[in-house]
Each structure stands twice: as structure tokens, then as C-alpha cells.
Amino acid sequence: MNGPNGRPLERRRLLGVLGAGLLAGGAGCLGGDGGDGEDEGEDEPRTVDPTxxxxxxxxxxxxxxxxxxxxxxxxxxxxxxxxxxxxxxxxxxxxxxxxxxxxxxxxxxxxxxxxxxxxxxxxxxxxxxxxxxxxxxxxxxxxxxxxxxxxxxxxxxxxxxxxxxxxxxxxxxxxxxxxxxxxxxxxxxxxxxxxxx
Incomplete structure (x- = not known):
């Protein structure tokens, strides 16, 4: 089945899903919490143990x-x-x-x-x-x-x-x-x- 521009609808859906995924992924890279309402500790200083x-x-x-x-x-x-x-x-x-x-x-x-x-x-x-x-x-x-x-x-x-x-x-x-x-x-x-x- 084709849409008004002659392209298959399946392709549109695929592109829509990919676009939504990219937006969500980009938003996650820009900061915010890890989805559980708590910070992931990005601001905590790193430490290392003797090895x-x-x-x-x-x-x-x-x-x-x-x-x-x-x-x-x-x-x-x-x-x-x-x-x-x-x-x-x-x-x-x-x-x-x-x-x-x-x-x-x-x-x-x-x-x-x-x-x-x-x-x-x-x-x-x-x-x-x-x-x-x-x-x-x-x-x-x-x-x-x-x-x-x-x-x-x-x-x-x-x-x-x-x-x-x-x-x-x-x-x-x-x-x-x-x-x-x-x-x-x-x-x-x-x-x-x-x-x-």
C-alpha cells in the first residue's frame, strides 16, 4: 500500500520509529536522570584502587x-x-x-x-x-x-x-x-x- 507520495507506508513507519529513537537517544546523551529519578553520579569524582x-x-x-x-x-x-x-x-x-x-x-x-x-x-x-x-x-x-x-x-x-x-x-x-x-x-x-x- 502506498501513501499519497507513492512511497510504501512501511518505510514511513520505519523512518518514524528510527527518528523517535534518535530523538530519545539524543535526549539521554544531553543529561537528565537514568529513568529512575536519581542521578547516575556523573558529577562524582573518579577514584582508583591500588592494583x-x-x-x-x-x-x-x-x-x-x-x-x-x-x-x-x-x-x-x-x-x-x-x-x-x-x-x-x-x-x-x-x-x-x-x-x-x-x-x-x-x-x-x-x-x-x-x-x-x-x-x-x-x-x-x-x-x-x-x-x-x-x-x-x-x-x-x-x-x-x-x-x-x-x-x-x-x-x-x-x-x-x-x-x-x-x-x-x-x-x-x-x-x-x-x-x-x-x-x-x-x-x-x-x-x-x-x-x-
């Missing part, structure tokens, strides 16, 4: 079974960037980048103090004591080719971080853009992983 056992006295080996709790990538695949954190309770986490380590420190569910932390030195690639490292807070994503878009630069010695600043001309940074481990906070972590926090 590995860690003795805390020295770094553990990176393995293919470890996944970063922030981005789910495999830290063993990124030796020039990876790091790890150990808590006093014997738990910890491994990360593919310093940016993910920063985010973890801010959003971890662990209330156990950090017993140790290690990160790859930006210049040497060696695993260094992250709690003693200096971090250059670069922010220009267009000037770098990092994994996960952008990461702070980790250095074993503050003098190396200052030397990096003197050579780095992609953006204007000063020694105020160098921080220590105990200065890592939510604002700093959001520079690197705000979309995952």
Missing part, C-alpha cells in the same frame, strides 16, 4: 600483567616513561607515565601512606626515586609527542630540571614550574589527566 602487591622497599619488576589504574595501558610497554607507587600496607600501582602517577596520587582510594615511589628520569630513562625527583610542569600539548598527550618531565636532580628549562623553548617556563613530589596536587594532576579524574 598490585608491592613490598615498598624497592621497585618491583614491570610485567605484561600490570595495567595502569588511570588509563589501563601496560606500563612495561613504556620504559622511558613508566613509574610505580608502593603503599605501607603492601599494595601499590604501576603507571605508564608520570601524568598517570600524578593522577593516582590524587584519586587513589588507598588511605595507606606512600612507602616508596619510582619514575623514569626524562633524560636517562633510569628508574629514579620519585619522592626525591623534580618535575617540570610543561603544558603545551602541541610542542611534544608524549604518550597520553602530555606529561611532566621527571629529573633525579633539580639542576637537571633547571637545565631542561634553559633549553626548552616551546613555552615560557620558569623555576616556579618545577615542583617536588610533595607538591603534587589535584590542580597539577588535572593538567595531565583531567579527563580521567
Amino acid at each position: 598490585i602487591e608491592h613490598p615498598g622497599d624497592e621497585p618491583v619488576a614491570f610485567t605484561d600483567e600490570q595495567n595502569c589504574p588511570i588509563c589501563n595501558m601496560t606500563p612495561a610497554d613504556y620504559p622511558a616513561w613508566h613509574g610505580q607507587v608502593a603503599h605501607e600496607d603492601g599494595t601499590g600501582a604501576a603507571f605508564d607515565t608520570p601524568g598517570c602517577l600524578f593522577a593516582y596520587l590524587v584519586i587513589t582510594t588507598s588511605d595507606s601512606p606512600v612507602a616508596g615511589a619510582w619514575i623514569s628520569d626524562y633524560e636517562t630513562g633510569d628508574l629514579i626515586d620519585a619522592t626525591e625527583a623534580s618535575y617540570v610542569l610543561i603544558t603545551d600539548e602541541t610542542a611534544v609527542d608524549d604518550i597520553m598527550k602530555i606529561n611532566p618531565r621527571s629529573f633525579a636532580e633539580r639542576d637537571d630540571a633547571v637545565a631542561f628549562l634553559e633549553e626548552y623553548d616551546a613555552e615560557e617556563l620558569t623555576e616556579e614550574d618545577i615542583i617536588e613530589f610533595d607538591e603534587i596536587d589535584r590542580e597539577t594532576a588535572e593538567i595531565y589527566r583531567g579527563n580521567r579524574m
